[in-house]
Amino acid sequence: MDTRYAIRVDLYKTDKETTRMQPDASGGQQLLKSINRMALVRHLCVHPGLSRADLALEVGLTKSTITSLVRELIAEGWLMESSVVATGDLGRRPTPLFISPDRLLMLGAEVGIDGVRVVATTLTGEVRARAVSAYGASRSAKACLGVLATVLLKVRAQLDPSQRIIGIGVGLPGGVDEARGVLNFAPNLGWHDLAVGQLLSEKLDGGPLSGIPLYLQNEADVAALGEMEFNAGAPADPLLYLSINQGVGAGVIVGDRLLTGARGFAGEIGHMILQIDGPLCSCGRRGCAEALIGMRAMLRPDEAAELGPHSLPDIRGRLVDGDR
Structure with missing residues (x-):
């Protein structure tokens, strides 16, 4: 997965219709202003080079409102x-x-599953810095999140101090309760009910990334969002993004909205049972899609041919040769 897809600062979620919301008496005016600001940002991401007058026509706001918002x-x-x-x-x-x-x-x-990747990008997705790190000897959640915090700080150090980080997006290998900042279950890491948001915030506290908004979501879900927001072509809707690595997952977008499900498991297609009493899966059940088509399934020894473990070049060669 291109790691820029893990970036999800919620400045791009506003659509044209939302700009017509009417403020209520409980402070909705400020909310409406914020929505309109991000509507302009999103529109210019897709249609750069518009003038204030063009924006007024296309977004449906008055010229005076556009002038004020653009100035800010x-x-x-x-x-x-x-x-x-x-x-x-x-x-x-x-x-x-x-x-x-x-x-x-x-x-x-x-x-x-084996490490973390971090990038810094512009608001339109251009990568400005990056770093990768494998986990250490300990695979505990706290140790791995410590590695993540270290790599985030390493990438921040590659940037100019005058550049402002407005958000941190993290793609996680499992079902995520985005509102609570909790990773419900990551079978390949053995993590359950992990308060990733709180733990990562604590590790970043007091440093140059302290207090920056943190956004958590399943890695396939943020990949789907990336396809929708950063793809130069016309976005597909509905959109299904399939991620096949050691795990198998999917991100689903319907009606310009990410479909996550009540507990963040909507795209966990890797744990749908396809074969009764099939191979053992990382989740503990048998016959899941992940156990049949995930990376570990492809690389496992071919017992029939007694060739030992496969490698990716082996698999590519077999695909070229039409090996069933």
């Missing part, structure tokens, strides 16, 4: 103005607006 977003580092475009029309020429390329960055992390 430029001051905070979200947007930037470019050279004025000559149109041939009389009057003031429109000033194109773009997402600022380097003032605001996001950190994305993938917690894998």
Whole structure:
């Protein structure tokens, strides 16, 4: 998985219809403003170079509102103005607006079975720094999250101190309760009911990443979000992203929304039983999809041919040869 997909700062979840929400009497005006700000950011991610007048027409806000919001977003580092475009029309020429390329960055992390990968990206997904680290001798949850915290700080140190990190997204190998910041179950790591959000926040406390918003989700789910948000082509809806590694999972997007299920298990297709009394799976059951088509299943010894363990080149060769 491209680790930039693990980045999920919720600035891209607003759609055009949401900008028409009516504020209520309980402080909804501030919420509406925040939604409208991110609607502009999202629209410029997809359609860079629009002027304020263009945005007013396409997003459905008044010119005065657009002017006020754009002024704030430029001051905070979200947007930037470019050279004025000559149109041939009389009057003031429109000033194109773009997402600022380097003032605001996001950190994305993938917690894998054997180690972690971390990248820093721009708001539009360009990678600015990266680091990878294997776990140490201990595979306990606290030790592995300690490695994650160290790598996050290592990537932060590669960046200019003036660059602001606005969020940290973490993709986890199992079902995630996003609202509580809890990893319900990661079968390949043996982690149960783990408060990843709290533990990681504690490890980052007091350092340069202290207090930065933290977002947790299943790794296949964030991959699906990445396909939807960063793919240059037209997004598919519904969208199904299939992840096959040591584990098998899927991210599902329907109606521009991520489908997670009540406890974050909606995409855990790797633990659907496909063969009664089949091979033993990491979750303890038999015949799951993961036990049949996951990486470990492909690399296990071929007992019939007595060839010993397979390697990925072996598997590629067999695919080319049409080996059933």
